[in-house]
Amino acid sequence: MTETLHIIGGGMAGSEAAWQAAQAGVPVVIHEMRPQVGTFAHKTGHLAEMVCSNSFRSDDDEQNAVGLLHWEMRAAGGLIMEMADKHRLPAGGALAVDRDPFAEAVTDRLLSHPLIRVEAGEIDTLPSEGKWIIATGPLTSEGLGKAIQAETGTDALAFFDAIAPILYADSIDMGVAWLQSRYDKGETEEEQKAYLNCPMTRDQYEAFIDALLAAEKTEFHEGETAGYFDGCLPIEVMAERGRETLRHGPMKPVGLTNTHKPEEKAYAVVQLRRDNALGTLYNIVGFQTKMKYGAQTEVLRMIPGLENARFARLGGIHRNTFINSPTLLDDQMRLKSRPHIRFAGQITGVEGYVESAAMGLLAGRLAAAEILGTPVAPVPQQTAMGALIHHITGGAEAKTFQPMNVNFGLFPPLEGVRGGRRGRKDRYKGYTDRAKELWTAWLEGQPQEAAE
Numbered sequence: 001m002t003e004t005l006h007i008i009g010g011g012m013a014g015s016e017a018a019w020q021a022a023q024a025g026v027p028v029v030i031h032e033m034r035p036q037v038g039t040f041a042h043k044t045g046h047l048a049e050m051v052c053s054n055s056f057r058s059d060d061d062e063q064n065a066v067g068l069l070h071w072e073m074r075a076a077g078g079l080i081m082e083m084a085d086k087h088r089l090p091a092g093g094a095l096a097v098d099r100d101p102f103a104e105a106v107t108d109r110l111l112s113h114p115l116i117r118v119e120a121g122e123i124d125t126l127p128s129e130g131k132w133i134i135a136t137g138p139l140t141s142e143g144l145g146k147a148i149q150a151e152t153g154t155d156a157l158a159f160f161d162a163i164a165p166i167l168y169a170d171s172i173d174m175g176v177a178w179l180q181s182r183y184d185k186g187e188t189e190e191e192q193k194a195y196l197n198c199p200m201t202r203d204q205y206e207a208f209i210d211a212l213l214a215a216e217k218t219e220f221h222e223g224e225t226a227g228y229f230d231g232c233l234p235i236e237v238m239a240e241r242g243r244e245t246l247r248h249g250p251m252k253p254v255g256l257t258n259t260h261k262p263e264e265k266a267y268a269v270v271q272l273r274r275d276n277a278l279g280t281l282y283n284i285v286g287f288q289t290k291m292k293y294g295a296q297t298e299v300l301r302m303i304p305g306l307e308n309a310r311f312a313r314l315g316g317i318h319r320n321t322f323i324n325s326p327t328l329l330d331d332q333m334r335l336k337s338r339p340h341i342r343f344a345g346q347i348t349g350v351e352g353y354v355e356s357a358a359m360g361l362l363a364g365r366l367a368a369a370e371i372l373g374t375p376v377a378p379v380p381q382q383t384a385m386g387a388l389i390h391h392i393t394g395g396a397e398a399k400t401f402q403p404m405n406v407n408f409g410l411f412p413p414l415e416g417v418r419g420g421r422r423g424r425k426d427r428y429k430g431y432t433d434r435a436k437e438l439w440t441a442w443l444e445g446q447p448q449e450a451a452e
């Protein structure tokens with residue numbers, strides 16, 4: 001008898017994980033708490049409910065990383081993509097979905113699969129034996145959240161994200177910014193130059209504060225509480241408390257000398273810190289914000305050196321349960337301290353319907369392979385799937401780990417292609433061509449060396 005795989009949570013990730021494992025021949029039980037126990041965002045008892053927007057974002061698999069993820073999931077026989085395609089609504093280049101028929105169709109498909117069973121009810125303890133995937137998402141129930149926290153430690157499970165904007169390193173103007181840690185702190189040269197600094201004059205600072213105060217902000221969703229206020233105030237809230245607050249907080253200019261203009265003392269300094277091991281992404285330190293996306297790019301591009309910044313992800317603060325995956329999970333998405341439990345979906349620190357379903361797809365396949373005794377090769381980091389799993393299980397900075405969307409900054413750079421804005425089209429096509437070839441080979445069980 002093939003061992004049963006248990007999945008807690010039948011959302012985007014749990015549904016896809018169940019489908020993949022069952023298609024591989026493994027019996028699956030999905031434990032879903034809805035409709036008995038609800039969340040503030042879910043409205044139905046359907047599996048794979050889309051809680052807010054009805055968009056799977058860009059469907060462009062040549063120029064966009066999320067479009068590439070769609071392509072990879074389709075190539076892997078993904079249920080979420082198949083049903084999204086079937087219930088597609090007109091939306092230009094984006095994949096918009098008719099949410100209720102979509103969720104009903106996913107539910108029907110899973111319920112009619114001979115190897116899948118759904119057990120209704122909340123699970124609020126960590127299972128001690130068997131094979132499990134926890135895919136309980138950003139709104140994991142309180143009981144299970146506490147059980148996870150008891151296992152991982154308080155600091156390794158967050159109930160809110162506080163995302164500072166992340167931008168591509170090659171879009172920062174190094175003629176303006178310079179590398180230096182405050183007071184040159186650190187043992188090695190690398191540590192002494194761990195930050196990128198963007199200087200502001202008094203006029204620039206005053207204009208920045210005006211724009212920040214005037215910018216449109218998003219409201220919390222109904223049911224979300226403002227628990228974020230403890231340790232990570234949004235920059236606009238700091239600015240509201242006083243025009244000088246930021247200059248004494250994340251924008252303080254002390255301990256820094258502008259290498260381009262050593263004689264000039266900056267009035268304020270914005271610092272950026274490396275966000276991934278590849279060094280392709282930087283986050284703006286302490287700049288979590290609830291500014292709307294359009295306003296955010298406008299305001300942030302006022303920072304000297306960031307006039308042409310390209311953003312891998314914009315800032316935000318949400319109710320969001322997620323674990324510190326880079327320290328807790330191994331490269332097979334297993335909890336290091338209890339390897340019979342995998343994590344999948346948004347709780348692993350990816351963000352969005354598509355990314356969550358993608359991590360469900362991988363977790364389902366990896367769990368099934370383990371149960372069936374047919375090990376699989378590591379997923380190539382040059383694919384969208386591989387870039388994401390690599391980021392959450394080791395590539396991201398664990399200390400500042402915050403949820404991440406898929407983006408080309410997570411991919412190992414291509415050799416011999418033009419950098420910057422001008423080379424973007426060819427570069428992105430290069431990334432997606434390389435990914436498709438490697439993903440196809442991985443699915444066929446023939447891992448290949450990356451073709452640069």
Ligand SMILES: Cc1cc2nc3c(=O)[nH]c(=O)nc-3n(C[C@H](O)[C@H](O)[C@H](O)COP(=O)(O)OP(=O)(O)OC[C@H]3O[C@@H](n4cnc5c(N)ncnc54)[C@H](O)[C@@H]3O)c2cc1C
Nearest residue numbers: 009011012013033052053123136137141345346352353356
């Ligand atoms: C308010 C809000 C708005 C969002 N808006 C968007 C958006 O517009 N676009 C976007 O791409 N993403 C959005 N997200 C993120 C989105 O929720 C996720 O990307 C996606 O749904 C995550 O998939 P998942 O499978 O990890 O979690 P979910 O889809 O949330 O699925 C988790 C499932 O686990 C169940 N569950 C939880 N705890 C237990 C338990 N103890 N026992 C049994 N079952 C349990 C839940 O009922 C749920 O069905 C939003 C999130 C929130 C909270």
